[in-house]
Structure formats: structure tokens, C-alpha cells
Amino acid sequence: MKSHITYLSFDELADRLCGIFQRHGCPSNVARLLAENCAAAERDGAHSHGVFRMRDYVSNLKADGWVDPAATPVIEDASPGFVRVDARNGFAVPALAGARDLGIRKARHNGAAVIAIRNSHHLGALSLDVEPFAEEGMIALSFINSSPAVVPYGGHTAVFGTNPFAFAAPRAGEPPLVFDMATSVMAHGDVQIAAREGRALEPGIGVDAEGRPTTDPAKVLDGGALLPFGAHKGAAISLMVEILCAALVGGNFSAEVDPSRHPGAVTANTGQSLLLIDPRKGRGALPDFAGRVSDIVGYVRDAGQQRLPGDRRLRHRAQSMKRGIPLGAEVLDFLDSLEAA
Template identity: 35%
Template sequence: MPETLSLDDVHALSKAALIGAGTAEPAAEIVAQSITDAEAEGIRNVGLAYLPIYCRHVSIGKVVGDAVPVVKRTGPSALMADAGHGFCHPAFTAGEEAFYALARENGIAGFGIRHSYASGVIGWFSDRMARAGLIGLTFTNASAALAPFGGKKPLFGTNPIAFGVPRRDGPPLVIDQSSTATARINIALKAQAGEPIPEGWGLDADGNPCTDPNTVLGEGSMAPSGGYKGAAMALLVEIMAGGLTGAKWSFEASSLGGDEGGPPDIGQFYLAIDPARFGGEGMADRIETLFSAMLEQDGVRLPGNRRHENRAKAESEGVDVPDDLLATLRGYAEGGQG
């Protein structure tokens, strides 16, 4: 039977599991918050379900659990952080305050992270920027999973992009989508369950549609979102996250899903824009005019609204967590293997 946990319980368990696996307390605190936020928003696949991978990768050294990020200002509106092969979340928060200050001072600012690890829900970062009153863009590359359009060999990661916009009242609008038809973890979970994947999620080694998750994760590749458009977006993200930061390209990175290889050494890039410096003080009202026009049409909902609804429910009712997942995480929390 699943056990119901409050969000405070989710955070405490996540933090304890990360520390038990070898993560330093400051990093465990902020990564646990990202896991808790994912659970609250109903994104289990990169919430508690992904936490065992985080813990395992810390325990075997694919993530340096006690890394101390170093942030440097590299220009009037530019920051760079070296994550030291640790999690990107503490690297981001280490430079977050300075990043926002530069955006407000100059109207726009960029923040890159190199020598980093997976981001989880990248909308989490754009949401934070938007809650600070800034328009926020987030880019991250990942280990190779997607072939360039017309090719057959994985070269790009799932390479998601997220966009956050502050609102006059209530939580921000957040768009978070991968360059692939689905997240890699969804295919991995299907493989673990011995279930086929929907057609359109993956391709075999010859570039043909494939519903066998093991083939897609092995000699095949993931399918791009929207055909050539998704592959083009993956290239854009690759240049922003891997190129601008000096991190490894996705095809050079070790697997984020498997245990082989050392740290993946990928990158993230964040862009923050002060809307008032471009659209003026009336920008917030103009944004609401646009959203209102959208919502006048039956069946339309703003991107990210379902996550906000899930959070309200989770805050009052908690979340149900399967026994086997709880046992794994409690095993790490007790200082053993999950």
C-alpha cells in the first residue's frame, strides 16, 4: 500500500537520502527542495522516482556530493559558475542573488554553469527567476539520446528549455519542454516495468519508429518533438548550454541514466530579463491582457497551471509514495544502499 507523505516529509526524506548517499548538507538541502517541488507539482518521474539515481550517482562518484561551487563575474552582466562536478542546484543558488542584481542593473544578464550534473525539472529555475520578477530562460544539455534530424546515431541530449514569466497576481507562467517527444526517464521507467512505449517516443537503430524501450535506450535513439523542429531546438540548446559554458557536448558526456563513466560534465545556461526595462512599468498589465485573451477560448489553459493546481492539492493532502520507492530511499537515508 502506498504511504501518504506531507511535503515536509518528502523534503526531509529526500535530504536524508542524499546525505546518506554522501551529499554535503548544503547541497542536499537545495536539491531536496527541487525534488519536493517536483513532487508537489505532480512530476514524479523527476521527483522521488529520480532520487534513487541521484543517490546512486553520488555514492559511485558520478556526482561529487561535497563539491563547493565557485561563482565568478566575467563581464558587466555575465556570471559563470564551476559546479565542481556536483549538482547544478547549489551552483545556481550560489550565484542567484548576484545574477538577479545584474539583470536589474543592466536589464538583462546571463549565468552559465560548467562541470555540472542533471537539472531535474528545469522549469524550477525559470520559476525562481520569475518569482523574483524577471523573465527567465533556462537551457541544459544532457547525455546523448537524440540523433540530428536525418541521422541515426544519438548526438544531442533531451535538451530541454524552460521559460518563466512573472504575473501581477499569483504564480508565474512556466513553460518547460524537452527537445524530444518525451523525457528519457519515461522511457527508462517503461523499460523497468517491462512495458512498451507509445509509438512516436523512440526510434530503432535504422531510424524507424520503435515501441521497445530497451531498443530505444540501447542501439536506437529518442524521437524529436515535432520532427526537424525538435532536432533544431536540441541544437540550439546544445550551443547555449554546452557551447557557451565550455561544458562537454552531449555526445561527449557520460550517461545520466547509467552508472558507467565518470561525471557527465554537462552545462546549464540561464538568461534573466527585467521586463520593466524593456516593456515599461505597464508590462505586467499587457501580459495579463494577452493571457485573458487566451483564456476567453473554451478549452484553453495556461502552460503550467496544472502544476499549480497539483501543488495546492499536495500542500493540503500530501502525496502517495509506493512502498518499494520508500524502502529504497529510506535505505539511502540510513546510510546504506537503496
């Protein structure tokens, strides 16, 4: 039984992933951003968006003509509080990285700003996209749509992506409060992990290709679909995500993405939107915003919620930074295979 664990530093892991991205066609700047994004998810224990996702990245990069890893995003200063980004069929992470500073400047000046990214491919953890804004003192919300994977409430056919949204806010004396969630009842990455590990899903998570309830993750992945979380409420939120990521940005709805002529394609050329708010514009004469975020977190802990959003991620991160990011032998073998592929 192989259970030997190797601990890599963040830089060691990111360098290794960067080499794989470059080997599969990414220019060095894009490779570096994607590698750091993926390594950060692994560092934070967000395994469904960590090294596990490298298989999808490589498959996606090999799906000829699907994503352009060398695309140069076009960033357009549309109005005092609105940044438009055309990712030009490239990855979302470099598109957002290119727009981040302009978005922050606009939010600082105006109090509120939007970054609207279209024609972009997203495979990362959404929490990592909003966190840097909170580190700059901003409230950030972000939304992504993707490929059809979720049936509407009471519907029979997948229309929505898993359409996550994320929220981040600065917090006094601690790292920012950050959470993200799929608006499906389970993240697609977690269904893939269950399938890989041969675990059944709980009832109420997915349907098969005929729209019948199933607990088999393979049936969900093979033409089936997930249900929205929270019944009609989650479905309404998922609809809102589609509007904010397609209608608003000028891009594709999840249901308009057709990767069928690109075998191996995993991502969707859809969109991402971010809403930024500068809390310093709102606090008036009352105590500092970040201190107030700490107050509500304290109330919630006192009321008995033991694990707050983001707590697990921060604990994993602290451990990873102290002793290294743990990787099993089979994961290292897997990275070897991607380096050789």
C-alpha cells in the same frame, strides 16, 4: 494489492530525501538543496523528476569519481551582465543557487543578464530552476544539455541530449507562468517510467540501437535514441541548446560525455545557461508587464485551450500543500531501501 497512500508534508519528504543524499556522500548544504528540489518536483506532480529520480541520484553518487557532490562552485563576475559558474563537476542545483542573487542583481541593473554554468550535473526539473527568478519579477529562460539521447533530424546516431528548455514570467494575481519542455519528442524520464511500467511507446518517439523505429521503451533506453519533437524544428532548437550550454559556457557538448568507465553514472558533466530579463526596463508607459501576461493567458483560455503550460503543476502543488504529498507504499519501501543501501 498494495495501494495504501501516505501523505507527507513537503518538509517531511524533503527531510527524508536529505537523509538519503547525506548517506550517499552529499554535504548537508548540497543534500538539502537536492532534497528540496526533488521533493518540489514530487509535490508538483512532476513525477519523472520526483522521488522516482532518487534511484538515479544514488546510482550516480555511487559511480565512483563521476560527480563530486562536495564540489564548491566557483562563481565569477565576468562582466556587468554575465556570470560564469564553474560547478567543478558538482551538481547544477547548488551551482545555480550560488549564482542566483548575483544574476538577479545584474539583470535588475542592466535589464538583461546571462548565467553560464559549466561542468555541472543536472537531474532536476528545469521549471524549478526558472520559477524563483519569475518570483523576483524577472523573465527567465534556461537550457540544459546532457548525454547523447536524441538523433538529429534524419540522422542515425544520438548526438543531442534531451536538451530541455524552460521559460518563466511573472503574472498578475497568480503564480508565475512557468513551463519546461524536452526538445526530444518525449522526456527521458517518461521513457524510463514507461519501461518500468511495461507500457509501449507511441510510434514516432524512438529508435533502437540500429536506428530503426521502435515502440519498446527498453530498446530506446538500451543503445537506442529518441527523436526530436517537431521534426527539423525541434532538432534546430536542440542544436541551439547545445550551443548555449556548451559553446557559450565553455563546457562539454552532450556528444562529448562518456560515462562508460563509470558504471552507474546517469548524469553528464555538461552545462546550463540562463537568460534573465528585467521586464520593468521594457514596459515604457504601457500597463504593467505581469498584468499583460495575465491578458494573453486570458486570450488563450478564451480561445479554448483548457490546460495552459504549468496549470497541472500548480494544481498538483496546491493539493500537495493542502493534504500532503501522496506516496504509495511501494515508493516508501523504495525510500527505505535507499536509506538502508
